[in-house]
Amino acid sequence: MCFVIKCKMFRIMKNPIYYIGIIVMLVFVYMECGKYLKINYFSDDSSIKPLDESFVGDADVMDGYIPMTKEERFYDGLLQLRKDLVETLGMDESQVEESCINARKMEMRDAIDYLQEKYPFVEDVSRYFYGGRAKKLATVTEVNEYIKGALSREDYMDYMGRKYADYLGVIFVFFCLILYPFYFGSDSKKEIYELLHTKPISGRKYIFSQALGSILVGLSAVLVITLVFQGIIFFSKDRFDFTVNTMKIWKYTLWCLTPSIVYVSAVFLLLSNVFKSPFPAIPLIFIQTFYSNAGVKNAEGLFEYMHRPGAIFVRYPELFFETKMADQFYIYQIGLLALGVLVMILAIVLWEKKRV
Helix, strand or coil, X not given: CHHHHHHHHHHHHCCHHHHHHHHHHHHHHHHHHHHHHHCCCCCCHXXXXXXXXXXXXXXXXXXXXXXXXXXXXXXXXXXXXXXHHHHHCCCCHHHHHHHHHHHHCCCHHHHHHHHHHHCCCCCCCCHHHHCHHHEEECCHHHHHHHHHHHHHHCCHHHHHHHHHHHHHHHHHHHHHHHHHHHHHCCCCHHHHHHHHHHCCCCHHHHHHHHHHHHHHHHHHHXXXXXXXXXXXXXXXXXXXXXXXXXXXXXXXXXXXHHHHHHHHHHHHHHHHHHHCCCCCHHHHHHHHHHXXXXXXXXXXXXXXXXXXXXXXXXXXXXXXXXXXXXXXXXXXXXXXXXXXXXXXXXXXXXXXXXXX
16 A cells, blocks of 8 residues: 555656646745735834725735724715715715715615615615725724734734635645646556556555545645745744744644645545546536635625635635634534545445446
8 A cells, every 4th residue: 555655656746747836836825925924013104105096905904904994984985985976977066965964874784775776877886885995094003903903812823824724725726636637647447457466455445545645745735835934934033023823824724725635636536436537527626616715795795705615725815814714614624524535435435346
């Protein structure tokens, strides 16, 4: 069994795609998460500068932007809507002002429905209240209090770990879609036959070795990327005005990515044995990718990501200090891991039946 695992891992690790993939994933994760290494307490107001409107949507606490309160979001949305109706569409200012006054007397959700009915030609009134302007350019005091409050709840690395696992989890699925066809497609029927008759190994052990080898290949890539990224954070610790426990990155890496690696490996294993080709697994993983990235509208009408059972990666698209794990996070991840194990068992059972 160890012979098969070593043979399979050695074969895939000779493929330059494996190393190119690791480099691409590391660069991608650093480009997305590196900006959060700039998070720190601000010293004075001159260090906080307003961004162009087109960049506000991607702004976060390191740029001096923090979430608005519900009331702030409501009044800011009314202000922006009023401005567009009067200055852009040329509507009567007094009539628009009257509508806004009426809206202020309502709850935000009711006000949005009222304004949408009042101005049906506006494509989506809710975007004024839930769009990129749901954050504000804060003062030094506001930003520092916001950072202090967030760090009193969790360590900086809890937030960074979630962001890291988010971006790595997404790109890692695509890495598997490219790499695993090489891994599972490398055996021909003749090669399997010769191996099973020249080595003291059963078909069941061979299939299990295939699965374990693919999991170890995936985990090895994650290990290398995480060690490098942890090192980058570790050597940046002196820049922070707060404590940073870099070991916490492993909590989110293992919990978010290990079940995904096991499940994706199991799907490729099963469909490779059923169809004698790994390629039928690709469309299935693609479908689950869209499912995993799907969101819903919450009670306020805001479109937000929702962690679902069976999702092959976990997203944290919120602002840095607004990220948090779903209530059912551990149940869903253990469930995905268990599902992957069941798929592996099914692959072994089917292999045994085909040999009978």
